[in-house]
Structure formats: C-alpha cells, structure tokens
Amino acid sequence: MPQKIFAPWDDPDETPLIRFQNVSKRFGDFTAIDAIDLEIYAREFFALLGPSGCGKTTLMRMLAGFETPSSGKIFLSGQDIAPVPPNQRAVNMMFQSYALFPHLSVWDNIAFGLRREGRARDEIDARVGEMLKLTRLEKFARRKPHQISGGQRQRVALARSLAKAPKLLLLDEPLGALDKKLREETQFELMDIQETTGTTFVIVTHDQEEAMTVASRVAVMDEGRLIQVATPDRIYEAPASVYVADFIGDVNIIEGKAHQTGDRVQVDWAEGQPALAAKTTRDFSLEQTCYLAIRPEKVAISAEKPSGANVLSGEVLDIAYLGNLSTYHVKLPTGHVIKAQQANTRRIARRPFTWEDKVWVSWTESAAVVLDR
Amino acid sequence: MRRLILIAIPYVWLLALFLIPFFIVVKISLSDVALARPPYMPQLDWSAGWEGIRNFFAALDFENFGFLTTDDLYWKAYLSSLQIAGISTLLTLIVGFPIAYGMARAPEHWRPTLMMLVILPFWTSFLIRVYAWMGILSQNGLLNGVLMSLGVIGEPLTILNTDVAVYIGIVYTYLPFMILPIYAALEKLDSSLLEAAEDLGCSRLTAFWLITVPLSKQGVIAGCFLVFIPAVGEFVIPSLLGGSETLMIGKVLYEEFFSNRDWPVASAVAVVLLLILVIPIVLFQRNEQKQREAEG
Numbered sequence: 001m002p003q004k005i006f007a008p009w010d011d012p013d014e015t016p017l018i019r020f021q022n023v024s025k026r027f028g029d030f031t032a033i034d035a036i037d038l039e040i041y042a043r044e045f046f047a048l049l050g051p052s053g054c055g056k057t058t059l060m061r062m063l064a065g066f067e068t069p070s071s072g073k074i075f076l077s078g079q080d081i082a083p084v085p086p087n088q089r090a091v092n093m094m095f096q097s098y099a100l101f102p103h104l105s106v107w108d109n110i111a112f113g114l115r116r117e118g119r120a121r122d123e124i125d126a127r128v129g130e131m132l133k134l135t136r137l138e139k140f141a142r143r144k145p146h147q148i149s150g151g152q153r154q155r156v157a158l159a160r161s162l163a164k165a166p167k168l169l170l171l172d173e174p175l176g177a178l179d180k181k182l183r184e185e186t187q188f189e190l191m192d193i194q195e196t197t198g199t200t201f202v203i204v205t206h207d208q209e210e211a212m213t214v215a216s217r218v219a220v221m222d223e224g225r226l227i228q229v230a231t232p233d234r235i236y237e238a239p240a241s242v243y244v245a246d247f248i249g250d251v252n253i254i255e256g257k258a259h260q261t262g263d264r265v266q267v268d269w270a271e272g273q274p275a276l277a278a279k280t281t282r283d284f285s286l287e288q289t290c291y292l293a294i295r296p297e298k299v300a301i302s303a304e305k306p307s308g309a310n311v312l313s314g315e316v317l318d319i320a321y322l323g324n325l326s327t328y329h330v331k332l333p334t335g336h337v338i339k340a341q342q343a344n345t346r347r348i349a350r351r352p353f354t355w356e357d358k359v360w361v362s363w364t365e366s367a368a369v370v371l372d373r
Numbered sequence: 374m375r376r377l378i379l380i381a382i383p384y385v386w387l388l389a390l391f392l393i394p395f396f397i398v399v400k401i402s403l404s405d406v407a408l409a410r411p412p413y414m415p416q417l418d419w420s421a422g423w424e425g426i427r428n429f430f431a432a433l434d435f436e437n438f439g440f441l442t443t444d445d446l447y448w449k450a451y452l453s454s455l456q457i458a459g460i461s462t463l464l465t466l467i468v469g470f471p472i473a474y475g476m477a478r479a480p481e482h483w484r485p486t487l488m489m490l491v492i493l494p495f496w497t498s499f500l501i502r503v504y505a506w507m508g509i510l511s512q513n514g515l516l517n518g519v520l521m522s523l524g525v526i527g528e529p530l531t532i533l534n535t536d537v538a539v540y541i542g543i544v545y546t547y548l549p550f551m552i553l554p555i556y557a558a559l560e561k562l563d564s565s566l567l568e569a570a571e572d573l574g575c576s577r578l579t580a581f582w583l584i585t586v587p588l589s590k591q592g593v594i595a596g597c598f599l600v601f602i603p604a605v606g607e608f609v610i611p612s613l614l615g616g617s618e619t620l621m622i623g624k625v626l627y628e629e630f631f632s633n634r635d636w637p638v639a640s641a642v643a644v645v646l647l648l649i650l651v652i653p654i655v656l657f658q659r660n661e662q663k664q665r666e667a668e669g
C-alpha cells in the first residue's frame with residue numbers, strides 16, 4: 001500500500017488550524033498586510049518567505065496576539081482569536097530580536113514559560129534539561145544572556161519557545177545566526193520535533209534553501225500580499241510569476257510576445273532570432289507580453305550545435321565555480337546573458353569551456369515556464 | 374603621561390573640593406570654642422616653628438564629640454533626620470515611579486517634552502519655590518482656599534510648620550532625582566521583553582512584576598540614594614516649612630554655627646553626619662558598580 005502523502009490542503013474535508021480571512025493590517029496610512037486569505041493546517045511546517053519589510057513579522061505578531069488586524073478575521077481551530085489575549089493563546093513565538101530576559105540565566109529563561117504554568121519542579125528540571133540538550137546549551141545554563149554569543153542566544157530563544165510544546169509555534173528567523181552546519185542540524189531537529197510532537201510550525205526565513213528543506217508549504221510574500229502559496233517543488237518548478245521565480249533560486253528570464261497553438265507557445269523574443277518554444281497550460285492572447293523562466297540547471301551547454309527546440313549560440317562571459325557545480329554566463333549576440341549550470345564531474349583544470357569560448361546553449365520545450373507577469 | 378594627567382584630574386578635583394575642606398572641618402571639630410576671630414583655638418602659629426606645631430597638635434582633642442553624647446538633642450536629631458529622609462525617600466519613590474513609567478511608555482516624540490517638564494522647576498531658584506510652597510500650604514493659602522471653596526473641609530488645615538509640610542517639600546524638591554534614573558532604566562527596557570513574557574503565559578501584571586521591576590531595580594536604588602543622602606542633611610526645607618518640633622540635624626548644625634557661634638561643636642556635628650552618610654554612599658557606589666558589570 002502506498003504511503004499516504006501529507007497534503008491536507010488538497011483535501012476538501014480537512015479543516016485548517018489557522019484561517020486568515022481577508023486580513024489587513026495598517027499602521028497609520030501604511031498597509032503592512034493587504035487583504036490576506038490563508039489557511040494553514042495542523043502538523044504543517046509552513047514557511048513565510050519574502051524580502052525585508054514585506055510583513056512576515058507582522059503576520060506572526062497577529063497570530064501571537066501582539067497586533068490586532070485592522071480588518072478581517074483570524075481563526076485558530078475554528079475560533080475567532082481576536083478577543084483572546086496573548087497569554088491565553090496556545091501559541092508560542094520566537095522573536096526575531098530573541099527578547100531574552102537579561103536578568104535571568106539561560107536556564108531560567110527557558111524555564112520561564114513552564115513556571116507560569118505552575119508545573120512541578122522536577123518536571124520543569126527535566127524539560128529544561130531536555131531543551132538545553134537539544135540546543136546544545138548545557139554548558140551555558142548558568143550564564144546570563146549577555147555572556148553568550150549571538151548564535152547561542154538564538155538557540156536560547158528557540159529553546160524557550162519550544163519548551164512549552166505549544167500547539168502552534170511561530171519562529172521568526174530562528175536559525176539566521178547559526179553557521180551552516182549547525183543550521184542544517186537544527187533544521188532536522190525541528191523537523192524531528194515537528195514529527196514527534198505534531199506541533200504546527202510557522203517559520204519565517206530569508207534563506208530559500210531552508211524553506212525548501214523544512215517546509216511542507218511555502219508562502220512567498222511581497223509588500224503585504226501573498227504572491228504564491230504552494231509546496232516547495234511547485235514553487236520551484238511552477239512559479240506563479242516572475243517575482244516568485246526570481247525570488248526562489250536562480251532563473252533566466254526572457255521577455256517576448258506569445259503565439260499560442262494548443263499547449264505550445266512560440267515566443268518572439270528578439271529581432272532576427274528564431275522564436276523560442278515552450279509548453280504551457282495557460283492561455284495567452286496573440287502577441288501578449290510573456291516571460292520565459294528557465295532554471296540554469298535545465299540549460300545545456302555544448303561546443304557542437306545540438307539538435308532540438310531552443311538552441312542559441314553565444315560566448316562564455318563569466319564562470320562561477322561553486323565546487324560541485326559551475327554556472328556559465330553565456331552572452332548572446334542580442335545582449336541577453338543566459339546562465340547555464342553544469343555539474344563538475346571532472347577536475348577544474350579539465351573544464352570543457354573557458355572564457356570567450358563560442359558555445360551553444362539549449363533547453364527542451366518543457367524546461368521553460370511561460371509566465372504572464 | 375597623558376593617562377596619568379587624565380587620572381589625576383578627578384583626584385585633584387576631589388582633593389581641592391572635598392578632602393581639603395573636610396580636613397579643615399575635622400580640625401575645627403577637634404578645637405575649642407574661643408572668643409576670638411575665628412571663634413576657635415588653637416591657631417597654628419607658624420612663627421614659633423616646630424614648637425608651635427607641636428603645641429597646636431597637643432591642644433586638639435575629641436572633647437566636642439564627647440559633648441554630642443551628653444545632650445540627647447543630637448542623637449535624637451540624627452535619628453529624626455534619618456527617619457524623615459527615609460519616609461520622604463519612600464514617598465518620592467511612590468510618586469516618582471509611576472511618573473517615570475508613564476514617561477517611558479509615552480510616545481517617543483513626547484518624551485523630550487516630558488523630560489523638560491521634569492527638569493523645568495530647576496530653572497527657578499530653589500528658595501523661591503520653597504517660599505511658594507509656604508504660600509500654598511499656609512492657613513489662608515492656596516490649598517486651603519481651594520479645599521474650602523470646594524466644600525471638602527470646613528476649617529482650614531494646619532499643614533505649614535508641621536512634618537507633613539517637610540515631607541511635601543522634600544518630595545517636591547527631590548522628585549526629579551528619583552524620576553530621572555528610574556526613567557533611564559525603564560526607557561532602556563525593550564518592550565518585546567514584556568511581549569515575550571506575555572507570550573509565555575504571564576498576565577500584564579505578572580510581566581510587570583517579573584520583568585519591569587527587576588530590570589528597573591538599579592534605577593530605583595540609584596534614585597533612592599540620590600534622594601536619601603541629601604535629604605538627611607536638609608536644612609532649608611525643615612526650617613522654612615517645618616515647625617518648631619521638626620527636628621533635623623541640618624537645623625541643629627545651623628543653630629550651632631550661627632546662633633551659638635560654637636564652630637567646633639557644629640563641625641563635630643557635620644563630621645558625624647558625614648560618617649553616617651558614608652554607609653549609604655558606599656552602598657550606592659557598589660550598586661553603580663554592579664550595574665556597570667551587569668551591562669558589561
């Protein structure tokens with residue numbers, strides 16, 4: 001029997017844990033959140049992605065209860081949470097600024113929420129110990145927040161928010177200050193916690209790779225609006241707009257005019273150049289401005305002219321060596337620069353292409369996504 | 374070399390403005406009262422040379438300090454001063470903390486104005502402000518006038534020339550010294566700490582108690598010392614607002630100096646007062662030190 005895939009958002013019978021209903025938040029005449037509709041399901045690992053100032057923290061603060069929506073409603077387990085004060089919501093938040101209590105030790109910071117619940121002493125001891133172990137802070141338990149490093153502080157903040165094992169956990173850039181290795185380990189820890197406790201996570205991150213790794217779904221935001229909400233692979237493979245394609249990973253964008261026949265689009269993109277072909281499920285009117293989005297790893301590069309749909313000649317402008325991969329920047333006669341990525345299976349000295357080589361770049365009809373904005 | 378000069382400056386300052394005057398006072402306190410000018414002896418006779426210096430030191434004694442213990446006026450005055458200063462400090466804290474809290478919680482663009490308002494009274498003479506209080510508190514003064522016209526009281530209250538007037542005067546005068554350090558501590562307090570506390574299950578009140586109070590403790594302690602220490606030796610307020618039974622050491626000191634012209638006893642009173650105050654001053658310094666370390 002095939003394992004059931006976790007996709008409650010596709011199931012019409014599921015009720016969401018969190019529901020934003022046409023929620024806006026204005027600060028004075030500035031609109032930080034603009035008429036958002038969003039549903040987040042129990043046990044999700046939901047990532048918010050977007051440029052600085054797009055409203056990610058504001059969205060979280062509304063969930064935690066520190067901001068009230070200017071209009072619209074937020075439901076948690078089907079209940080309007082507007083009248084519930086922050087201290088009575090089954091929600092814990094890890095603050096972007098950490099907000100550690102400077103007069104309390106690391107241990108007391110983590111124990112703070114547990115003590116408020118009036119739990120037994122040895123229960124608190126055990127839970128704090130567990131959290132210290134998880135975040136590898138055992139050695140620093142007796143220190144004050146100003147006596148530890150930035151990354152350690154971030155881990156204290158994480159441990160403090162995890163300690164109460166809430167129903168919903170809001171993490172505002174929880175791993176930004178950690179080095180890559182520790183960050184990856186902590187990501188897996190978080191996914192582990194998520195799986196064992198069934199907590200729902202909403203996480204803000206600037207790191208799209210992180211969002212891809214941990215998230216069940218990703219929401220890409222811009223200027224207080226949701227641009228696209230989808231699973232990581234959908235976001236990557238089928239971005240809804242140039243903005244999303246550009247925000248998540250590297251992409252080549254070519255602007256042109258569409259000529260559609262069935263599921264095929266021919267795109268006129270430059271004077272005197274053959275049209276580029278792509279498949280699509282969208283409908284384009286004749287001569288409509290459209291954009292081709294092609295991921296660099298789907299662009300092949302070769303010395304000989306290949307046969308196939310989209311073949312362009314050019315000259316190697318630049319090479320970015322990334323260790324396992326190399327990205328070739330190929331300049332076309334039209335002035336466009338196409339990025340093509342290749343795995344480095346050979347030693348660097350035997351690289352097939354070098355600067356100013358004449359090369360061919362090509363991609364298949366299904367490699368490109370045609371976007372209308 | 375530059376460092377040496379930089380370090381030397383405050384010490385020279387301390388020497389010139391505190392230690393030298395202090396030793397002069399100590400010397401007078403060890404002398405005897407005399408009908409002369411200045412009104413005490415011995416005087417150091419430089420012309421007699423070595424012999425003169427020896428005679429001078431031989432004539433100094435602790436007689437005046439002994440005298441302070443024979444009359445219970447003195448220790449009663451010390452105790453009463455400490456008590457009045459202590460109660461006034463507490464009252465100033467009760468009045469000052471909410472003001473500082475309100476200032477720190479006010480919108481940012483309001484804070485400089487509020488700060489100005491706290492400091493504004495310093496722009497007029499202290500003496501004039503105390504006289505103004507005499508006008509307000511007297512039998513037919515402003516306060517009684519208002520209360521009577523409102524019908525709150527039928528008879529004018531006797532406030533002026535009582536301890537109550539002294540408390541009002543001290544609280545009024547020293548309030549800025551209480552407000553400013555507390556405000557400084559509260560203003561630094563990051564409001565996201567209170568949000569974090571609420572997020573972790575605190576009510577507003579518990580968050581205030583567990584976060585705001587401990588984080589403003591240093592400011593409160595600093596404010597209390599800044600009020601308590603000068604209030605103990607206060608002279609103008611008790612002599613203008615207080616009654617004949619208001620006993621404060623500052624008043625006693627004044628009487629000894631100017632009414633009795635007994636400089637040596639007056640100096641002894643001052644020296645003992647200083648010794649009493651050294652304890653809170655040292656505690657105050659320790660508090661400051663601890664604060665610097667905590668922020669370090």
Ligand SMILES: Nc1ncnc2c1ncn2[C@@H]1O[C@H](COP(=O)(O)OP(=O)(O)OP(=O)(O)O)[C@@H](O)[C@H]1O
Pocket residue numbers: 027030032050051052053054055056057058059096
């Ligand atoms: N209390 C406030 N008053 C006025 N404007 C605010 C307030 N809080 C947030 N904003 C504005 O709302 C917008 C969204 O802020 P928010 O903190 O949600 O951004 P963000 O997406 O979390 O950014 P970052 O990635 O930098 O943390 C910003 O333009 C910010 O200036």
Ligand SMILES: [Mg+2]
Pocket residue numbers: 056057058096172
């Ligand atoms: Mg933010």
